[in-house]
Amino acid sequence: MRAQKSFITLLVVLLMVGVLGCVLTDRLSGRRSTRPVSVVRQVATRTPLPTFTPTPPATPTPLPTLTPTNTSTPTPTLTPTPTDTPTPTNTPRPKPKPTEPPPEAQAPPPQPTPEYQFSPEPWEGQWNGGLAQIRGKIRDRNGQPVNGYFVQARCGGTVLASNPSGINLYAPDKPYEPGAYDMILSSPLDPNSMCRWEVRVVQASNYEEAKNPGAPSLSPVGYCDLSWGEMSICFANWRKNW
Numbered sequence: 509m510r511a512q513k514s515f516i517t518l519l520v521v522l523l524m525v526g527v528l529g530c531v532l533t534d535r536l537s538g539r540r541s542t543r544p545v546s547v548v549r550q551v552a553t554r555t556p557l558p559t560f561t562p563t564p565p566a567t568p569t570p571l572p573t574l575t576p577t578n579t580s581t582p583t584p585t586l587t588p589t590p591t592d593t594p595t596p597t598n599t600p601r602p603k604p605k606p607t608e609p610p611p612e613a614q615a616p617p618p619q620p621t622p623e624y625q626f627s628p629e630p631w632e633g634q635w636n637g638g639l640a641q642i643r644g645k646i647r648d649r650n651g652q653p654v655n656g657y658f659v660q661a662r663c664g665g666t667v668l669a670s671n672p673s674g675i676n677l678y679a680p681d682k683p684y685e686p687g688a689y690d691m692i693l694s695s696p697l698d699p700n701s702m703c704r705w706e707v708r709v710v711q712a713s714n715y716e717e718a719k720n721p722g723a724p725s726l727s728p729v730g731y732c733d734l735s736w737g738e739m740s741i742c743f744a745n746w747r748k749n750w
Contacts, residue, residue: 622749626657626709626727629747633732633739640701642732643690644744646673646709653687654748657726658718660710661691663703668693669710669718677715697740705732707744 626646642661646654655674660667670689671677684690694701709727712718732742 624727625750626746626748628730629745632743634741635738636740637697639695639697640693640734640740641690642742642744645687646746647687648748658710658712659689660708660718662706667719667721669715699736702734702736707732709746
């Protein structure tokens with residue numbers, strides 16, 4: 509609309525300028541010439557106005573249509589049909605069984621009597637470069653030391669015996685530790701004493717009876733395997749069973 513109004517205003521101005529130009533031209537011509545001159549008037553031809561092509565109004569762009577989001581339809585909740593509660597029935601209870609008397613306490617079976625009066629305890633050994641020796645202690649079943657028993661050691665034709673446990677026959681004023689005994693096999697150390705010695709507790713009343721190969725055994729035979737550079741002292745302990 510503003511462009512159309514501007515165009516009309518411009519057209520009016522041009523028409524007015526053309527009319528004023530014609531009037532001024534006539535007056536100036538009359539003053540300069542006294543002779544009548546035939547004047548040929550040139551009528552200004554009107555310039556056709558430019559054709560105004562109206563600009564088509566902008567076509568409004570339609571807004572996108574919003575697609576509604578599918579909403580989950582809640583699943584209908586099934587209402588349970590009330591059922592009739594059955595009437596409890598009396599369940600017959602079994603009659604209690606007569607109480608049986610508790611079984612009589614039984615004593616544990618007796619332990620078998622050991623074959624020998626003495627049994628070997630775990631033995632150990634160590635190396636000593638100065639001597640070869642068999643030594644140990646004799647205790648009862650309660651761990652108390654037991655005195656007065658001989659131990660015999662034999663290797664081939666060599667048979668030795670200890671002093672009675674806890675008693676020193678050679679120096680009664682210097683007794684052994686209670687239950688202890690020992691036998692010196694060699695001192696200084698002799699390679700010939702490296703042997704598999706058979707060791708047992710024997711029944712004897714003195715040293716000569718104790719070193720007799722035929723002395724009755726009060727224990728099974730144990731073995732001390734002396735080896736050069738590995739073991740020269742054998743600790744052989746015994747337990748008195750009765």
